[in-house]
Structure formats: structure tokens, C-alpha cells
Amino acid sequence: MDKQERIVEHDAGARAVRRCEELGCDPYSDMRGGLYRPYLGTAHKAAAEALRGWMQGAGMSVRTDAAGTMIGRYEGSSANAPALMIGSHIDSVWNGGFYDGALGVMLGVECVAAFARRGLRLPFALEVVAFGDEEGSRFPLSMLGSRAMAGKAVGDVGQMRDRNGTTLQEAMQGVGLDVGRMGEARRRREDILAYLEAHIEQGPVLEHEDAPLAAVSAIAGIQRFYIRVQGQAGHAGTVPLHMRHDALTAACEMVLGIETLARAHTADFVATVGFAGRHWLRKPCRWRAPEQR
Ligand SMILES: [Zn+2]
Structure with missing residues (x-):
């Protein structure tokens, strides 16, 4: 990599960060003074459209799958080759962080842009995916996009409601999707070589270790329990x-x-x-x- 190329790649990192920040406010957020980008909401639709332009600008053809996941594809040296998938999610929790999810998508866009700039084609395709529902911040079920892509059954979810009473089916219809066809998002295993995701660390360890980067060796499998402890009220002075x-x-x-x-x-x-x-x-x-x- 010569000096000029290094400057270009430095710009790429800065651009990825800038785009995450750009997506942090109106019209890409559904809350004032912070970021909230729930699945299939107004902000999600706006962010997906901005992303579509960035993906196309980086040399990708873009489509949205049946679960609302946006997929940009950069063909390999032969058409329809299996793909290395790079991506993350573009929905957010209430008052979420600018880089949570978005950074993994923007870095994927920059990877493809770097190859496209040099006119390089790999023996496999590159796909950048932006999952629309990872956080489950709107409907009471998370990771709908990746579940559908992996072909996992999501059950009868069409009548799940958000806090305003809108059903998932209604929300999907609002963007031209149909919950009954979500299974069409499934990808065949042989079409995907690997999946790569860059994600911010959501903890203090890297900073504590003064490390810029680390590889994930395991994924947290969270289980939540609500426990009711039932006692007996008793006079503070007289019950021994x-x-x-x-x-x-x-x-x-x-x-x-x-x-x-x-x-x-x-x-x-x-x-x-x-x-x-x-x-x-x-x-x-x-x-x-x-x-x-
Ligand atoms: Zn995340």
C-alpha cells in the first residue's frame, strides 16, 4: 500500500465513523436528544435509504430481504459465487449509542469500497448486511432479521404488538413486506462462506487493557429470571x-x-x-x- 492509498484508507475509517454519527440524529432517530431507531419505524426507513445510497456508491447492488434486512452485494470474479458476509444491525435501543451496530455496517461498506476503487474482484462475492431487527426494541422478540436469514422458525409473530398497539404485520405492510413471507429471507448455507461482524465493545475491558481491538472468542448467552420473594410482614419491635x-x-x-x-x-x-x-x-x-x- 503506497502513501496515497494509506491516506485514502484513513479517510475511509473517518467516513465510516462520520456516517454513524450522521445516523444518530433526525431524521434517522425517532427520539429527540438521543438515538432511537426501532425496527420498521420512520427513522429505520430513512436510515436504510441513506445506507442504500452509500452501498450503491461503494459499487454494490442493493436489495431488501423479506425480513427488512438490507443487503448490498459486490460480485466476485465469477457471478453468483458464494459470499463473505460483513455486517451488523442498524436498529437501536432507546437512547442507543451512535456506533452500536451501525459501525459494523459502515466498515463493511468501506471494505467493499476499497476493493471497488482498485477494481479488484475476489474469488467470492462480498455482501454487506444491515439487519433491521436485532435489538428487539420495538416488538417483544429480538434478532428477527438474522433468524429469518438463518431459516429459524420465528413462530406466529404477526400479531405481536409494539407499545402503540401496532402489530408486526401492520408495520411490515407499511414498508411493503408481508410477515407470512418472512421465510423467503432464508439463505442457503452453501451460498454463505462466512459472516464477519465488527462491533463496538459494550463493556470497559478494552479501555482498561489499553487495547484498540480484540477478537471475540464467545458470544454471551443471556438468560433472565424474575424472582418473587414472598415474606411475612411483622412488627419491627415485637416479632423476634x-x-x-x-x-x-x-x-x-x-x-x-x-x-x-x-x-x-x-x-x-x-x-x-x-x-x-x-x-x-x-x-x-x-x-x-x-x-x-
Ligand atoms: Zn449491537
């Missing part, structure tokens, strides 16, 4: 300790017990209690002790 059934102290012991159990595993194992309070009392308790199952 040996007869008390204080829910709060039992809950405290559970919180510390969970931490102790997690520490006994490998360093990568995490268990934490994120919320404690009356709020959950109104929610159904999904967790059952083994003897109650």
Missing part, C-alpha cells in the same frame, strides 16, 4: 428475629449468593441482579423452584 420472615433480607442473601456462584465459575461468567423492587410484583413470576415445576 427467630420468628421473622423478612422478604428483603432473603432477597439480599439471594443477590449475594448469585454473585458468589458466578465468581466460582470462570472469569468470563457473569451473573448479576439488575433490578430489585415492588415493580416486578405486578409481573408474572417466570421462575419456579425445581419442586414447583
Whole structure:
């Protein structure tokens, strides 16, 4: 790589970052003063259109699959060759970060642009994918785009509603999609060589280690439990300790017990209690002790 090429590639990184930031506000966000880009919302549609232009500018042909995932393709040296897929998601959680997901997509666009600039074709195609639903921030099911692409059954999801009462089917119809045809997003295994995703670290370790970059060796498999601890109210002055059934102290012991159990595993194992309070009392308790199952 000569000096001129290095300058161009430096610009590419800066452009990827700038585009993420550009997508962080109106019209690419559905909230004021922050980023919220839910699946199939107004901001998602606007962001997908901006991305379409950037993908085309980088030399890709662009389509949207049956689950609303945008796919840019740069053919290899022969047509219809299997593809190396690069990408991430362009939806966001409420008050999300500019680079969460978007960076992985923009870096994919820049990779393709670098090959296109040199007129280089690889023995395989390059595809940049931008999943529309990864976060599950609108409907109560996450990763619809990648599930559909992998051919995983998503069940009867058309009547799932967002907080405004809009069903998934209605939201999909709004962009010309049909929930009943989501299965058409499935890709054949032999058409995909590998999938590569650059993603921001959503934790403090890289900064703590003063490392710019790391390779992911495992994916976190999160399980959530809501636990109701039921005690018995008793007069603070007259019910003796040996007869008390204080829910709060039992809950405290559970919180510390969970931490102790997690520490006994490998360093990568995490268990934490994120919320404690009356709020959950109104929610159904999904967790059952083994003897109650
Ligand atoms: Zn993400």
C-alpha cells in the first residue's frame, strides 16, 4: 500500500465513523436528544435509504430481504459465487449509542469500497448486511432479521404488538413486506462462506487493557429470571428475629449468593441482579423452584 492509498484508507475509517454519527440524529432517530431507531419505524426507513445510497456508491447492488434486512452485494470474479458476509444491525435501543451496530455496517461498506476503487474482484462475492431487527426494541422478540436469514422458525409473530398497539404485520405492510413471507429471507448455507461482524465493545475491558481491538472468542448467552420473594410482614419491635420472615433480607442473601456462584465459575461468567423492587410484583413470576415445576 503506497502513501496515497494509506491516506485514502484513513479517510475511509473517518467516513465510516462520520456516517454513524450522521445516523444518530433526525431524521434517522425517532427520539429527540438521543438515538432511537426501532425496527420498521420512520427513522429505520430513512436510515436504510441513506445506507442504500452509500452501498450503491461503494459499487454494490442493493436489495431488501423479506425480513427488512438490507443487503448490498459486490460480485466476485465469477457471478453468483458464494459470499463473505460483513455486517451488523442498524436498529437501536432507546437512547442507543451512535456506533452500536451501525459501525459494523459502515466498515463493511468501506471494505467493499476499497476493493471497488482498485477494481479488484475476489474469488467470492462480498455482501454487506444491515439487519433491521436485532435489538428487539420495538416488538417483544429480538434478532428477527438474522433468524429469518438463518431459516429459524420465528413462530406466529404477526400479531405481536409494539407499545402503540401496532402489530408486526401492520408495520411490515407499511414498508411493503408481508410477515407470512418472512421465510423467503432464508439463505442457503452453501451460498454463505462466512459472516464477519465488527462491533463496538459494550463493556470497559478494552479501555482498561489499553487495547484498540480484540477478537471475540464467545458470544454471551443471556438468560433472565424474575424472582418473587414472598415474606411475612411483622412488627419491627415485637416479632423476634427467630420468628421473622423478612422478604428483603432473603432477597439480599439471594443477590449475594448469585454473585458468589458466578465468581466460582470462570472469569468470563457473569451473573448479576439488575433490578430489585415492588415493580416486578405486578409481573408474572417466570421462575419456579425445581419442586414447583
Ligand atoms: Zn449491537
